[in-house]
Amino acid sequence: MLLVELLLGHLWLVGVGVIGAFLAKLAYNKYGHGISQVPGPFMASITDFWRLFVVWSRRPDITHAALHRRYGHFVRLGPNAVSVSDPSAVREIYGLASGFKKSEFYTVQQTLSKGKxxxxxxxxxxxxxxxxxxRAVSSAYAMSTLVQFESYVDSTTAAFFRQIDAQFLNATEPCDLGKWLQYYAFDVIGELTYSKRLGFLDGGNDVGGIISSIEWMLDYASVVGQMPILDKLFLKNPFRMLLSKFGLIGSSTPMVEFAWERFSERVNPDTGEEKALVSMEGSSTRQDFLSRFLRAHDKDPDFIPHQRVLALTVANIxxxxxxxxxxxxxxxxFLLKHPQELKRLMGELDEQKRIGGFKRTDGLVDWEEVRDLPVLGAVIKEALRIHPAAGLTLERITPSEGVQVSGRFIPGGTIIGCNAWVLHRDASVFGQDADQFRPLRWIEANPEQRRLMExxxxxxxxxSRTCIGKNISYLEMYKLVPALLMRYQLSLPEENWEWTLHNAWFIKQTNFHVYFKARQVI
Ligand code: HEM
Structure with a gap:
């Protein structure tokens, strides 16, 4: 009581104290992290709210690229956060023995299962x-076992084509190809992981709300990940975690629930034993990810308990x-927006077909038949360059003793990283036309230039944290693109049609509609 009276009597003093503490905190933010020499927007140097709002604008990739054009290779994105655009920094930051670790941005993305x-x-x-x-699971993703995945990709591709034939071939309304490609990608990964399509293609909708729940999570994690402390107030606050631990509130996502269901079909939840193979069609030769992870569990059940097997499958999805x-x-x-590139690719595919390079009669193609096609390879690589899926800095924390990055000392504990959308526009690496979609750059480049670009x-x-599923995604792209383009003729609703981009960690495109016509068989 006395204290309250005292404070009320000296309100002005309290006000001055609060403002003083606030200013001291801002000054510490700006000068206390040892990176005050790194250029960047003033607001970014005093508060993380700046980068939070930039990400919330949903095109931080544009802001990041503009900042690097203005300030050079190093830009301060937050009181303790630096973005680097020098390609030589990639090895220093992400190299195998660099000693950097992933930042708290990634913990915000951790999904909860039973409150954990x-x-x-x-x-x-x-x-x-x-x-x-x-190390325990890398063999599951090995290039050498890629062919074992082919039949899973094929069955989903066939399901995709059935839907296009039934719903969109010669239709008067265009197909929302962006949406259907998402269904396709989800179903393929479901097949690869559980030998079971998630059902998006067959139902033509977002099964169990899995896609929208991931979208929600990405929207949330991209923004909150700029100030991870907020996650401890929102989704992972101790009270909420406690409630969910005792099952008083649901905390699993539809994706985790789906994974549990698939898992329980294969493993007895009570005994922990794998169910008899005979109950699953073709299971004796099953090569899906779940089987591979279960084999890893057999080898080291303490390190890979069933909960971790589940987590591995969730990470895949x-x-x-x-x-x-x-x-x-x-x-x-980009092929539809650049008809001459589409024509070049079709020339390669048609020629391949003419000389008997595609053996199958169902219109699909084998990995071995397409993996070395130069134009197809260049188109895929250029697409991965011009629109990399991840649209934010891949954040890392510098080791405690601090490090030299591109000749500049960065103190320990600093958040640092590169953004593919910035790196891939570097004219000194990719040429003055780095902003353009030009697959030929990969074919025309001399070996040294090509090595540099790669x-x-x-x-x-x-x-050490490079994508472990890269080969799988190449398998999908190399197989689907030629098969679809040889079967259908695609066109945009209008010549100047533009899609819409939304950067929520992954830069997702919407409003990508096309008409499908059957293609003349060559
Ligand atoms: C074109 C498609 C893909 C792109 C662009 C992509 C991109 C990425 C990127 C950028 C990372 C590193 C993230 C970081 O350092 O912060 C990553 C990691 C990862 N990706 Fe992919 N990915 C693709 C396909 C796949 C597929 C098909 C799978 C699974 C079958 C997969 C599974 C993973 C996993 C498990 C990691 C974590 C690896 C680790 O930290 O050891 N990805 N991916």
Whole structure:
């Protein structure tokens, strides 16, 4: 009581104290992190709210590129956050033994299962744990076993074509190809992971709200990830975690629930034993990810308990669906916007067909038949360059002793990283026309130039945390693109049709509509 009276009597003093503390905090933000020499917007240097609002604007990639054009290779994005655009920094920051670790941006993305965050390959920030986990499962993603996945991709492609034939062939209304490619990508990853399509293509809708729940999460995590402390106030506050632990509020996402269902079909939840193979069609030779992860569990059940097997499958869906859908959209959209590039690609595919390079009679193509086609390869690579799926800085924390990055000392504990949307527009690497979609750059480049461009391609990240599913996504793109283009003739509703972009960590495209006609068989 006395204290309250005292405070009320000296309100002005309280006000001065609060303002003083506030100003001191801003001054600390600006000068206390040892990066005050890094140029950037003033507001960014005093508060993380600046970058939070930039991300909330939904095109931070544009802002980041403009800032680097203005300030050079280093830009301060927050009191303790730096963006780097020098390609040579990629190896220093992301290199295998660099000692950097993922920032708290990734913990915000951890989904909850029964009130606990799921530590996945993608979102774990403990590098030792990550390295052990990655070693335990890397063979599941190996290039050498890629062909074992082909039949899963084929069955989903066939389902996709059935839907196009039934609903969109010669239709008067265009198809929302952006949406259907997302259904396709989700169903493929479902097949690859659980030998079961998630059902998006067959139903033509967002099964169980999985897509919209991931979209919600990405919208949330991209913004809140700029100030991870907010996550502890919103989704992962101790009270909410406690309630969900005791089942008083639901905390799992539809994706985790779906994963649990698929998991329980294969593993007895009570005994923990794998159910008899005979109950599943073709299961004796099953090569899907779930089986591969269960084999990893058999080898080291303590390190890979069933909960972790579940997390691995969830990471696949989260990391491998939207990203692949975005890349597929980019390929088709840019080909339609650049008819001469489409013509060049069709020339290659038709020639291949003419000389008997495609053996199958169902209109699909095998990986071995397409993997070395130069124009197809250049188109895919250029699409991955011009529109990389991840549209924010891949944040890392510098080791405690501090490091030199591109010749500049950055103190320990600083958030630092590169954004593919900035790196891929570097004219010194990709040429003066780096803003243009020009697949030929990959074919025309001499070996040295090509090596440089490839080393600066950051679509899949780099180093110890580079995308482990990269080969799988290449398999999908190399197989779907030729099969679809040889079967159908696509056109945009209007010549100047533009899609809409939304950067919520992944840069998703909407409003990508096309007409389908059957293509003349060559
Ligand atoms: C074109 C499609 C894809 C793109 C553009 C892409 C992009 C990326 C990027 C940028 C990262 C690194 C993130 C970081 O460092 O912050 C990553 C990691 C990862 N991706 Fe992909 N990805 C694609 C497809 C896939 C597929 C198909 C799968 C699964 C089958 C997958 C699974 C993963 C996993 C598990 C990680 C975490 C790896 C680790 O930290 O060890 N991705 N991906």
């Amino acid at each position: 965050p799921l530590f996945t390959l993608f979102t774990s920030t403990d590098e030792k744990f990550h390295a052990k986990l990655r 989260f990391a491998g669906s939207d990203t692949t859908a975005i890349s597929l959209r980019t390929i088709f959209y 080393s600066c391609l950051f679509t899949f990240g780099a180093g």
